[in-house]
Amino acid sequence: MLYIGSHTSFLKDKQLLGVVEESLSYNSNAFMFYTGSNQSTLRFPVDKELTKEAHALMIENNIDKNNCIVHAPFIINLANNSDPDKYNFYINFLKQELNRCIELDIRKMVLHPGSYTTLSRTEGIKNIANGLNIALKNINGVELLLEYMSGKGTEVGSSIDDLKGIFDLLDSDVKEKVFVCLDTCHMNDSGVDIKDIDKFLDEFDEKIGIDKIKCVHINDSYNIIGSHKDRHANFGYGTIGFDNLINVIYNKRLDNIPKILETPWINRNERDAWAPYKQEIEMIRKKEFVDYINL
Numbered sequence: 065m066l067y068i069g070s071h072t073s074f075l076k077d078k079q080l081l082g083v084v085e086e087s088l089s090y091n092s093n094a095f096m097f098y099t100g101s102n103q104s105t106l107r108f109p110v111d112k113e114l115t116k117e118a119h120a121l122m123i124e125n126n127i128d129k130n131n132c133i134v135h136a137p138f139i140i141n142l143a144n145n146s147d148p149d150k151y152n153f154y155i156n157f158l159k160q161e162l163n164r165c166i167e168l169d170i171r172k173m174v175l176h177p178g179s180y181t182t183l184s185r186t187e188g189i190k191n192i193a194n195g196l197n198i199a200l201k202n203i204n205g206v207e208l209l210l211e212y213m214s215g216k217g218t219e220v221g222s223s224i225d226d227l228k229g230i231f232d233l234l235d236s237d238v239k240e241k242v243f244v245c246l247d248t249c250h251m252n253d254s255g256v257d258i259k260d261i262d263k264f265l266d267e268f269d270e271k272i273g274i275d276k277i278k279c280v281h282i283n284d285s286y287n288i289i290g291s292h293k294d295r296h297a298n299f300g301y302g303t304i305g306f307d308n309l310i311n312v313i314y315n316k317r318l319d320n321i322p323k324i325l326e327t328p329w330i331n332r333n334e335r336d337a338w339a340p341y342k343q344e345i346e347m348i349r350k351k352e353f354v355d356y357i358n359l
Contacts, residue, residue, distance in 0.1 A: 066314075066323070067128075067320065069341075070087070070324060071324065074097040079111050080115050080118035084121045085121070087127070090339070091346065097135065104139065107160075112167075132322075134168070136174060139154075140176070141154055143183070143218075144180055145194075146182055158195070162203045166203075173207070173208050174211050175209065175211065176213065177230065178191075189230055200242070209242075209245040209279055210243070210245065211247055212246050212250050213247075214249070224268050224271050231272060231276075243278040246280045248280070249281070249326075252289050253290070253292055253293050255289060258312060261308075262315070265318075283326050284302030285303050298340055300347070327340060328340075
């Protein structure tokens with residue numbers, strides 16, 4: 065079954081209800097959103113009535129909440145503990161975001177593992193595992209998905225071995241709550257050849273277990289393979305290409321896993337900027353590329 069959606073906007077006036085309405089306008093049956101700014105800790109209270117209305121609309125339109133995802137804000141960095149106060153702040157803010165997931169009854173959260181900056185990669189991996197052990201200890205009913213990263217700067221999570229290193233240090237009860245979100249742009253930029261996705265999945269299955277993959281961000285890339293950058297391109301307009309992305313989406317080993325678009329808006333900095341998700345989702349369903357940008 066194909067579960068396909070995109071990033072959406074969680075705004076104060078409509079909150080989750082607005083997310084669902086936006087998703088339906090793209091003909092989605094999955095979605096992802098931040099519960100506030102991705103660059104700050106400012107959060108408005110969750111409106112229980114809007115949440116109730118949102119879930120009723122989801123049921124009415126056959127959107128399973130298990131295919132819907134919250135993205136943790138970028139500011140959380142569990143990889144560096146050189147400032148204990150900041151490190152503890154990030155752990156506590158992650159707990160807060162996980163509890164907001166529970167309030168919203170959306171039970172998957174994607175997290176960027178973090179950057180070790182002034183430390184070593186080994187120390188960064190240890191710090192991430194320690195932070196997750198603390199943050200998730202008394203949180204139940206939410207799955208936390210570590211995102212596969214591009215390897216920009218000192219990012220942790222740009223290889224299967226990085227992720228395995230984190231999993232190996234998790235407490236047994238916490239490990240049951242931690243999973244992985246792949247990202248095709250990040251994978252390409254980290255050095256993974258998307259054309260040979262099964263080779264990657266073979267290694268992932270051997271070292272971590274393919275059952276740990278719970279979401280795939282399906283983004284094309286402006287960058288050549290192994291560039292260790294992170295600039296998403298629209299679906300089929302980048303260096304990965306339409307057919308290679310389609311092969312990832314319809315790979316049998318990734319069946320029934322939500323696929324989420326994080327591709328750029330068209331004319332992003334102009335007044336007539338618009339989201340391309342309806343067009344991209346239609347192409348994905350039909351498995352047929354249409355040059356919608358230049359029509």
